[in-house]
Amino acid sequence: MTMEHRRAILGDALALGVGTGVYAISFGALAVAAGLSAWQAQALSLLMFTGASQFALIAVVASGGSAAVAIATSTLVGTRNAFYAFAMAPVLDARGPRRLLAAQATIDESTGMAARYEGDRDSARLAFWATAGAIYVLWNLGTLIGALGAGLVEDPNAFGLDAAAPAAFLALVWPRLTSWPMRAVAIVSLVLAVALSPFIGAGLPVLVAGAGGIVVGLALGARVREGGA
C-alpha cells in the first residue's frame, strides 16, 4: 500500500468521523430533551455505539413508551449490525480480544467504507478500523457537546441538526442506488415507513417497511455488487 493510498483512506475516515460527529451533537441534545441525563446520553454513545438504535431508543423514551418497547425498538433497529458483522468476519479475520473490539466497531460507516476496498484486504481492514476509530472518538465528543450544550440552547433544532442525520444516511445509501430495483427498495421502504407511522408507533414502521422493501427488491431481482453490502 502506497503512502498516498493510505493517506486517502485515513482522510475519508476522518471526514466521515467529522460528519458523524455533527449529528452526534444533535443526538446529545435530543437525548437530554427526551429526559436522559448527560451521563446517560454519553453511556449510550460509549456502550451502544450505533446511531440509529440510539436515536430510536430516545425517540421511544421521548414519546412516553415503556422500557420494554425502547429496548425492543433499539434492538430491532440494530439487527442489521449482525449482518454487517457476518460480512466483515472473513475480511477482518479477527481473533480473541480483537474480535470483541471488531464487534463494537461494526456499524454502517465502518462496514460501508471497508466494502469500497473489496478484494484488497489490507485497504479494507485499514478503512474499517480507521473509520470506526475516528467515528468512535468524534461521535462521543459530539454527544458530550450536545448533551452539555442542550441546556444553553433553547431549541437544538434551530441549527438544523435534525436534518443532519437523514442527510448522512442518504449519503450512505446513495452509492448503492445504482440500479432501478435497488432504487425501488429504497423508495418503497421510505414511503411505507412514512405511511405506517401514524398507525403503528415506536420503531415498528422501520422494520415493517424495511421488510416490505426487501420483498419488493427480491421480486424485482435487485442485486448489489458482491460485497457491496
Place this chain on the structure above:
Amino acid sequence: MWPTILIASGAAYALKLIGYVVPQRWLDTPLSRRITALIPIALLSALIGIWTFVDGQSIGIDARVPGVLAALIALLLRAPFLVVIVTAAAVTAIVRALGWLP
C-alpha cells in the same frame, strides 16, 4: 432509565458479536446473501423517511424537508459526505430562521 440503557446496549453488542461467532456456512445461501445485501438499504431508507417527514406519529412537511432535498442535490453534484451533511443542516436552519417552515 439506567437498566433500559444497559440492557439495550448489551443487546446491541450481542447482535454485533453474533456475526463474528456464527459459522460462515450458516448464512451462505444465495437467498440469504441477497437479503443481507438489501437490509441496510431498506432499513436506512425507512429511517430517512421517518426522520424527514414524521414528527412523533404525525406526517408533515417541516424545515427538515428542504434540508434533505438540498442534501440530495449535493449528492447529485458529487459533493463529499461532510458537505452533504453541513448543507442539509444549514438549509434547514435558514428556512427555520426565516420562518418559512417550522
